[in-house]
Amino acid sequence: MPLVLNDEQSLLRDSARGFLAKNAPISHLRKLRDQRDETGFSRDLWKQFAEMGFAGILIPEAFGGTGLGYVEAGVVMEELGRTLTPSPFLSTALLCAGAIARAGSEAQKKENLSKIAAGARIGAFAVDEHSKHNPSKIALSAKRSGNGFSLNGTKSFVVDGHVADFLIVAARTSGEPGDTKGITLFIVDPKTKGISTERTIMVDSHNAARIAFDNAQVNADAVLGEVDQGWKVLEGALNVGRTAVASELVGAGEEAFSRTVTYLKERKQFGKRIGEFQALQHRAAHLYGEIEITRAAVLKALQTLDEHFDHAGPIVAIAKARAGATATLAVQEAVQMHGGIGMTDEFDIGFFMKRVRVAQELFGDANFHADQLARLNRY
Amino acid sequence: MSDLEAFRKETRAWLEKNCPPEMRKPMQSEEEICWGGRKWKFHSEAQRVWLERMAEKGWTVPEWPKEYGGGGLSREEAKILQKEMRTLGCRSPLDSFGIWMLGPALLKYGSEEQKREYLPQIVQGKIRWCQGYSEPNAGSDLASLATKAEDKGDHFLVNGQKIWTSYADKADWIFCLVRTDFSAPKHEGISFILFDMQSKGVSTKPILLISGKSPFCETFFDNVEVPKKNLVGQLNKGWEIAKYLLTHERAMIGGIGLRAAGRPVSQVAADSVGLDADGRLADPVLRGKIAEISVDEMAFVFAMERAGDLAKAGQANPAFSSVLKYYGSELNKRRYELLMAAGGADALEWESKRSKEGALARAWLRTKANSIEGGTSEVQLNIVAKRILDLPGA
Numbered sequence: 001m002p003l004v005l006n007d008e009q010s011l012l013r014d015s016a017r018g019f020l021a022k023n024a025p026i027s028h029l030r031k032l033r034d035q036r037d038e039t040g041f042s043r044d045l046w047k048q049f050a051e052m053g054f055a056g057i058l059i060p061e062a063f064g065g066t067g068l069g070y071v072e073a074g075v076v077m078e079e080l081g082r083t084l085t086p087s088p089f090l091s092t093a094l095l096c097a098g099a100i101a102r103a104g105s106e107a108q109k110k111e112n113l114s115k116i117a118a119g120a121r122i123g124a125f126a127v128d129e130h131s132k133h134n135p136s137k138i139a140l141s142a143k144r145s146g147n148g149f150s151l152n153g154t155k156s157f158v159v160d161g162h163v164a165d166f167l168i169v170a171a172r173t174s175g176e177p178g179d180t181k182g183i184t185l186f187i188v189d190p191k192t193k194g195i196s197t198e199r200t201i202m203v204d205s206h207n208a209a210r211i212a213f214d215n216a217q218v219n220a221d222a223v224l225g226e227v228d229q230g231w232k233v234l235e236g237a238l239n240v241g242r243t244a245v246a247s248e249l250v251g252a253g254e255e256a257f258s259r260t261v262t263y264l265k266e267r268k269q270f271g272k273r274i275g276e277f278q279a280l281q282h283r284a285a286h287l288y289g290e291i292e293i294t295r296a297a298v299l300k301a302l303q304t305l306d307e308h309f310d311h312a313g314p315i316v317a318i319a320k321a322r323a324g325a326t327a328t329l330a331v332q333e334a335v336q337m338h339g340g341i342g343m344t345d346e347f348d349i350g351f352f353m354k355r356v357r358v359a360q361e362l363f364g365d366a367n368f369h370a371d372q373l374a375r376l377n378r379y
Numbered sequence: 380m381s382d383l384e385a386f387r388k389e390t391r392a393w394l395e396k397n398c399p400p401e402m403r404k405p406m407q408s409e410e411e412i413c414w415g416g417r418k419w420k421f422h423s424e425a426q427r428v429w430l431e432r433m434a435e436k437g438w439t440v441p442e443w444p445k446e447y448g449g450g451g452l453s454r455e456e457a458k459i460l461q462k463e464m465r466t467l468g469c470r471s472p473l474d475s476f477g478i479w480m481l482g483p484a485l486l487k488y489g490s491e492e493q494k495r496e497y498l499p500q501i502v503q504g505k506i507r508w509c510q511g512y513s514e515p516n517a518g519s520d521l522a523s524l525a526t527k528a529e530d531k532g533d534h535f536l537v538n539g540q541k542i543w544t545s546y547a548d549k550a551d552w553i554f555c556l557v558r559t560d561f562s563a564p565k566h567e568g569i570s571f572i573l574f575d576m577q578s579k580g581v582s583t584k585p586i587l588l589i590s591g592k593s594p595f596c597e598t599f600f601d602n603v604e605v606p607k608k609n610l611v612g613q614l615n616k617g618w619e620i621a622k623y624l625l626t627h628e629r630a631m632i633g634g635i636g637l638r639a640a641g642r643p644v645s646q647v648a649a650d651s652v653g654l655d656a657d658g659r660l661a662d663p664v665l666r667g668k669i670a671e672i673s674v675d676e677m678a679f680v681f682a683m684e685r686a687g688d689l690a691k692a693g694q695a696n697p698a699f700s701s702v703l704k705y706y707g708s709e710l711n712k713r714r715y716e717l718l719m720a721a722g723g724a725d726a727l728e729w730e731s732k733r734s735k736e737g738a739l740a741r742a743w744l745r746t747k748a749n750s751i752e753g754g755t756s757e758v759q760l761n762i763v764a765k766r767i768l769d770l771p772g773a
Contacts, residue, residue: 265771275773285767296686299681378658379646
């Protein structure tokens, strides 16, 4: 398959870009932040997003979705990255809907998928327990109890966990932290007794939650996939999340870069436009190359998810590692080249730096993924 | 089964049948590359047979048109061939400047007669070409070149000097930039001509490099007579061809690391620093650097693939080859710095049996030219700033 977007994918990109530029430019995020919005995102916008078919992008048509693929999901994520729009698209449409569509029972699909596609149900994917992403270390315990399981432990950095109608929780049913065997996924109602949720507003004004489970009781039919065999489903969902966030990072990095190049052509000092200085030209040209190389790696990862889902691991690691590092360079150069104005809250470029730091961390930073690749290659 | 799937099966079967086992072993050094040409001595019967069989199918140049001896494959078919060759570990049957540089320029600018004359010889590895571009006073500022070609009726009379001519002493023919109009602005008086290195008045002198090897030469032209029919394109319009060819040269140099011979850095490092109880390299800082370059190398492979696909789709910016050249050559230098760090003192042996006479150290030193030849990294960044980013005054 050629490593370029096809015509339909390009049209999808244009329509997502047009929609977001009109309805959710960066001023949208700024307003949510400044008004201290109680959810930190817009439900109306999410409804509109669903009406355009985006919420059901990974959901089969039989359940009201559009049944598209990971390349299409990545295309939308990249556009969300350009506008930094807080949206349940990642948590709900990609992580949760994707996992349920791939591994859920008929009953679980029926209960969740068409509501997600309609924008009427928000889900959050609860994996991390520590400050650094390391899913095999999951310790939150699920012990058999009565007709189901009793959950004990804490999840953090649960994106959209503060507004979720349901959670997918990765828990340990056997083995020790560090084992990939013994992990089970549960679909959980966050209003269950014993669950307490703290909204965590992150540095980028997007939202996550810290969720504590204190003898929270769930039924046996809450298990997504099979008991003790959850690693494969979890890893699949994480690979989708990682590649999606990598796409978002390409969008955010490229937008920050493009604004910077525009600034280099306008800003005058010493009687010249600062873009005439070779010191800046070379750094801009270097960054352009980094972004384009990363773009190729991310598209390759998306295509691999579509074609060989179970073998995408190494390419996903490459894509997320590259995207994290490249976007980080892009926002650092963006602030530096904008000079003093880049440091002001009034100017938008700082929002990119904040979002990229969060997205770099989400589902493993560049160091985590480089380490993964080294492990896969046995060194 | 789709057509492409059928092609994959056929290709796999053909390669398994026709690629000799010796040609499926990884190359130990650059010495094992097959360059072809009139003076070429095959290293083995297997190398000869492999070139012959691939050339017969046109698969030394899979995407060139069949009428000029190429494989006539579509981009997707060529990718399949490449992938199957990689899977089976097949070596490249032929590397050549004819394939990477002159061929694409002739396909675009050559006359029908020139295409029929020169392209099949490139496909078959019969003629080895060298590139007469740089001069002592025309390096980064290539367009200021001064080698002159005077119009003498039925021929040009060429006088001047080239430098950094790769393998000029081993090449059969040269594609050469010459000045045919001294009064015009520097970009508008250049022509692109071809001639036989055996012509009277051509002499070469290898330049000893820091690697102790001489891949480059000084090349002198003293009243060399070149037939008029060897002019490619129009008189004084050679700069356009020169630039087009450079985009191909840059993509080629950018990909240099991808064709690199030898063992992966991680294995070299495992031998010298060992693995810890968890199977990780015992030097964690070195391990981190190796992991980082692995990420970048794979990403670069995808970037090369995408650049080719964009070109095929008509969406490529020609200046993008400067990105590939810049990134690929810097990447190769990084790779060899890590190989030297991983190899430690063993890698420093210049004259000894176990070091294969300093093969790694010499290759490391050779890579330092990657970011100079074909236009320095700084020149590539200038081109990106000007032609892609459209920055002022670039």
